[in-house]
Ligand code: FES
């Protein structure tokens with residue numbers, strides 16, 4: 001693939017089959033673009049994007065992100081194809097292999113600047129790069145793929161390739177390049193009538209130096225971006241041919257399933273294996289540190305055998321912990337005098353005493369599981385000192401490292417085949433690859449036979465990395481007219497500060513944190529801290545509006561101050577939802593407004609409380625400002641899906657702990673929203689032209705507070721704890 | 734035990750423990766991995782196939798009960814080059830997200846429409862109880878409605 005250079009863009013000639021192959025090196029690209037960074041040293045630069053044009057006119061875009069249904073392969077390819085001016089039907093997408101050369105540092109660029117003051121932002125690229133290089137990130141999460149890789153990588157690759165093709169044509173025809181244009185995979189010189197396809201020019205183009213600062217189209221010239229092209233991954237998902245991790249088949253492969261220590265932190269103490277090893281089809285019982293695995297010639301036999309085992313596990317000293325104790329420990333910490341400060345504006349909490357009126361409330365949310373439809377699984381094969389792994393992850397590079405460590409070999413001896421994901425939502429992010437580690441260790445024990453490890457749903461729900469259970473307290477000071485002047489929140493989890501700052505203006509504000517964690521494994525869950533803070537902040541804001549006896553929409557608008565994008569989103573949602581118009585008895589509306597990952601979303605829920613106190617969400621109206629919308633239909637699908645995901649959590653979702661372990665085990669006691677309970681959803685976009693925001697997660701946070709606020713509108717009861725259905729019935733508030 | 738049945742129009746025999754659920758026989762013995770595993774307790778519908786034309790959840794049907802049965806999986810719903818109307822509607826409405834639940838969803842919907850080509854919203858809600866964690870329900874409804882007689886086909 002040619003020698004690495006220090007250039008921003010690499011053109012690689014002489015590849016098999018010919019054509020133009022163009023890559024972008026992040027480390028070299030960033031300094032050229034921003035003009036502030038030192039050149040990279042050594043051969044360690046990372047490529048984030050590859051683009052190839054074959055002599056047959058096929059355009060292939062190599063995408064360093066996994067597809068989990070968010071349409072990222074399509075959206076990223078659209079961004080490259082747009083700048084390239086390619087014919088969309090000739091564009092193909094391929095996921096980049098898990099090699100360091102494809103690590104996507106752009107993700108960090110898109111994600112981190114949110115948290116740093118603008119002045120530091122310029123110097124931040126380099127630090128970002130260092131971090132990414134060090135961690136070896138190739139991660140899909142944080143709604144960042146399109147914002148990061150798309151904006152900084154795909155777009156540049158497309159524009160550079162177009163410039164090179166045009167240059168090649170100009171040389172061939174002996175005409176000025178400025179007179180040539182690219183259109184639908186062809187270069188045209190209108191004055192002379194010359195025309196050639198991209199494929200015809202690709203070889204010549206590949207011999208040119210790529211431009212360092214290729215010119216971009218203006219948005220008004222977009223032909224592909226902003227249209228609802230169909231997703232490239234869908235056809236295989238309607239006929240059963242999409243191959244998820246669970247579907248990988250290797251010759252001679254065996255099947256395994258595990259039972260892990262039920263109490264987090266527990267270890268396998270003892271297990272009697274002889275009787276189980278004699279069961280039909282059972283090949284081996286493998287003892288791992290925290291689990292015991294059964295290997296058999298089929299999953300069903302492995303499962304039956306694993307159920308017949310009576311393993312003994314230690315409990316790491318956590319065998320008496322329950323949810324009540326976990327909440328109590330957090331509440332106690334919140335009552336203590338020592339806390340961290342995640343933010344302070346004006347006089348902070350001190351100004352509360354001058355308020356004409358104070359409002360206080362405590363909120364809490366339970367642990368939640370991801371419950372991806374595809375249970376955790378991985379297939380591993382160790383032979384001749386090498387290891388191959390097949391699994392769906394949101395970060396194949398760090399999964400590869402986990403596999404290498406488990407196999408006891410160097411990462412470059414591991415080949416990781418990332419598969420389409422049957423759901424991610426944060427469960428398949430770095431730090432949560434226990435299933436890969438287990439599969440590799442089992443494969444090592446039975447090497448050289450390949451093995452597919454499949455977790456039962458019970459194992460999956462009880463060994464997740466859960467969305468954190470979380471207690472938070474809020475205090476507000478209102479002036480004589482009921483306007484919010486002071487906002488004080490105190491919550492658990494120091495890293496949650498970004499999500500804790502409401503979008504409203506306050507004279508004085510203070511965000512206090514404590515950091516108390518139980519033994520329960522915690523992880524990222526679609527929309528991370530925004531899912532909890534969104535519920536708290538937008539519910540409490542509703543409380544303030546009612547305390548001030550003002551309309552919740554009007555009250556928020558007044559509190560937003562100069563925030564034109566937020567105002568426009570909220571006003572539009574209220575208008576589309578018919579805010580303030582009469583509803584049948586037993587129904588009410590609730591609203592919430594949350595900005596997350598650069599995208600502002602307002603949702604209005606129309607909710608009915610039935611005679612037997614069931615919560616029925618009839619309609620959700622969502623208005624979204626993500627700056628630009630690359631693929632409107634896919635973007636709408638992400639918001640629709642986010643609302644359903646958030647609504648499951650709002651209405652039913654809870655993982656509870658008893659005797660140190662998770663009580664729920666399958667969908668009968670961890671129910672998901674069904675079609676029958678799923679509201680009508682309307683999604684409307686505002687194209688404000690602001691920097692591109694994320695789409696996979698921002699739809700989630702507003703729905704829980706919107707529904708809780710609607711329940712208040714109907715019943716006058718303020719539910720301050722999720723899930724709402726159980727708490728409405730129990731009478732707690 | 735040995736079982737003979739018809740799968741996607743072909744006579745097949747397999748040898749498996751009598752209590753093995755159909756799901757695992759399809760996936761592991763017959764290599765038909767389009768049918769998915771989600772829960773194993775008949776709670777999610779990811780494993781839905783047709784047995785003698787009726788939708789069943791293959792994760793809880795012991796193979797011993799299927800002697801002589803006729804089974805259709807997502808792979809056999811229609812030839813790949815001539816997709817079933819439900820599959821066409823699914824593409825037109827861009828229903829799948831991660832897609833993992835969609836084999837089961839499509840099998841459940843195709844079974845419903847075979848008996849009731851124009852189901853009411855209530856009938857759809859009562860019959861289509863498959864879980865979709867990605868939350869594609871709105872589009873599932875839209876796609877089903879687009880298939881109703883007189884709805885203008887699957888292009889709506
Ligand atoms: S796997 Fe059969 S219903 Fe869930």
Ligand code: FES
Pocket residue numbers: 069373422423829830831832833834835864865866867868869
């Ligand atoms: S499309 Fe992902 S679970 Fe339904």
